[in-house]
Amino acid sequence: MGIQPQQETPYPHEEPELVTLPPNTELCDGLDNDDDGQVDEGCPDTDKDEVVDAIDNCPQTPDATQADRDGDGIGDICQFPVIDNLWVENIKDTEVTLAWKGTDRDVGGYRIYRRRFDEFGFQYLATVTDATTYTDQRPDTSIYVYQVQVLNLNGIETDRAEVATGLVRRLYLPMIQR
Ligand SMILES: [Ca+2]
Ligand SMILES: [Ca+2]
Ligand SMILES: [Ca+2]
Ligand SMILES: [Ca+2]
Numbered sequence: 563m564g565i566q567p568q569q570e571t572p573y574p575h576e577e578p579e580l581v582t583l584p585p586n587t588e589l590c591d592g593l594d595n596d597d598d599g600q601v602d603e604g605c606p607d608t609d610k611d612e613v614v615d616a617i618d619n620c621p622q623t624p625d626a627t628q629a630d631r632d633g634d635g636i637g638d639i640c641q642f643p644v645i646d647n648l649w650v651e652n653i654k655d656t657e658v659t660l661a662w663k664g665t666d667r668d669v670g671g672y673r674i675y676r677r678r679f680d681e682f683g684f685q686y687l688a689t690v691t692d693a694t695t696y697t698d699q700r701p702d703t704s705i706y707v708y709q710v711q712v713l714n715l716n717g718i719e720t721d722r723a724e725v726a727t728g729l730v731r732r733l734y735l736p737m738i739q740r
Pocket of ligand 1: 588589590591592593594595601602603
């Protein structure tokens with residue numbers, strides 16, 4: 563069997579392993595590795611908050627203080643992404659396109675679920691990471707309820723929204739007279 567090489571799992575907030583580097587090598591680690599008085603020069607900093615992407619706990623949201631009350635590696639300012647609105651963008655026979663709006667930075671992804679209006683329990687469809695729309699081929703043209711969950715950078719669900727296709731019959735209950 564022999565000795566298996568150790569698996570390397572890259573993780574953004576893990577301390578880099580100590581390796582021997584040629585002198586004058588600047589790493590993206592918050593330190594002045596090459597001792598030239600500048601920290602992380604040349605490293606990408608998407609949100610321009612002077613914390614480089616490699617060690618920024620909200621890489622797309624400016625948070626120079628890096629406040630992280632619960633210590634989970636995600637900054638307070640981007641800890642709880644939300645979905646403000648979810649709607650059916652287009653519907654054609656069995657093809658349904660959803661669209662949504664909400665937090666648009668530092669989002670870990672969106673999980674899409676579906677259930678038929680008269681059935682219980684959602685079915686998982688997909689996880690979207692690079693769009694705020696999703697097109698589904700529903701099994702038939704009955705009314706379906708869709709649920710979209712937004713995940714933070716650690717993959718934890720922080721908000722959800724639901725929408726139904728077609729004209730949902732509303733129940734108009736008679737006002738209860740006092
Ligand atoms: Ca550095
Ligand atoms: Ca930054
Ligand atoms: Ca940031
Ligand atoms: Ca946090």
